[in-house]
Amino acid sequence: QHSNGLLQMNHQPEKLSSHMARQTSSASSLAEGFEGLVMAPLVVDNEAGLGSGEADMEKDSSVWKQMVRPELGGGLSVKARYLRGPTRDREAKNMGLNPDSASCVCVQIVFENRRSDSGTLRRVRMIQRGGTGIAPKRVIVPQEVGALKKDQMSAVVLGLDFASLSDKDGASMARFDIKSDRGSNSIDVRPPLGEILQPCVLSSTKFDNIMQRFKGIHQKVVSTFKLNSDGGGLKEEYKDLPRKILKQCN
CATH class of the missing domain: 2.60.40.1150 (Immunoglobulin-like)
Structure with missing residues (x-):
């Protein structure tokens, strides 16, 4: 069985062990006898x-x-x-x-x-x-x-x-x-x-420089707004958050 546990070698283990024991003189000699080895x-x-x-x-x-x-x-x-x-x-x-x-x-x-x-x-x-x-x-x-x-x-x-x-x-x-x-x-x-798709590695500086060149719908725009709970609690604020974001974007 292969050392990584994923593949099994169809080869006689006794013959392989004895062969490797005899062929330890060089790296090239160790490769002899492995021709045609099938990995199942x-x-x-x-x-x-x-x-x-x-x-x-x-x-x-x-x-x-x-x-x-x-x-x-x-x-x-x-x-x-x-x-x-x-x-x-x-x-x-x-x-x-x-x-x-x-x-x-x-x-x-x-x-x-x-x-x-x-x-x-x-x-x-x-x-x-x-x-x-x-x-x-x-x-x-x-x-x-x-x-x-x-x-x-x-x-x-x-x-x-x-x-x-x-x-x-x-x-x-x-x-x-x-x-x-x-x-x-x-x-x-x-x-x-x-x-x-291949990954594209960009530094933070290069990414910011590219973003600054964007125009129109691709332009980076920053907008801030406040959330007022009016006593409704966080649950109501989260529920109303998408509407406020869309309002700022438009």
């Missing part, structure tokens, strides 16, 4: 959850969106969320993508077996398909999940690098088929503008 997604019980030790991922992500409902996916539930900030940068680097590019998008996807019986879902995988719109020039599809027993889940990360960017919401799109031994479902991944 980790499968856990849904009671254990997938966020253990990943507080940053919970902070650096969007809300979950249901992509495939279990009643339509043969018991397979698929949900996804966009990764942001340091978590997105880390995952992008791990997949060989450029985290500094605004066209780079990382999506965390969770597969869960929610079959009504005790059956196992097998060969859960994503397959890219063609479509219209701005398609990605590079797609890093996660490894296939061999088996998901009842109430088990597995988290993977999908990497996308789009050919170009657009100021139209949802113009960038990648299409996939989610397949298992129970059937196939089609999904579209359309990153909203909010997920591809």
Whole structure:
């Protein structure tokens, strides 16, 4: 099992341990024997959850969106969320993508077996398909999940690098088929503008200088007014506050 607890290596542990014990003379010799090593997604019980030790991922992500409902996916539930900030940068680097590019998008996807019986879902995988719109020039599809027993889940990360960017919401799109031994479902991944905007770092001085150049409806205006409770209490003042703000703005 990989040290970060997210990935499982399909390799014979006894053979790997003995091999590494013999090959300690140099860094290059340690790499021998790892050719073709396959990293499979980790499968856990849904009671254990997938966020253990990943507080940053919970902070650096969007809300979950249901992509495939279990009643339509043969018991397979698929949900996804966009990764942001340091978590997105880390995952992008791990997949060989450029985290500094605004066209780079990382999506965390969770597969869960929610079959009504005790059956196992097998060969859960994503397959890219063609479509219209701005398609990605590079797609890093996660490894296939061999088996998901009842109430088990597995988290993977999908990497996308789009050919170009657009100021139209949802113009960038990648299409996939989610397949298992129970059937196939089609999904579209359309990153909203909010997920591809890059942060703009400005000092307070530079921000104030830019604000001073604004004119018309974009001009910064400061207005002050007093709140008189007239014995009505704070509750009445808060209730009347929006009206007074609109009056000052107009």
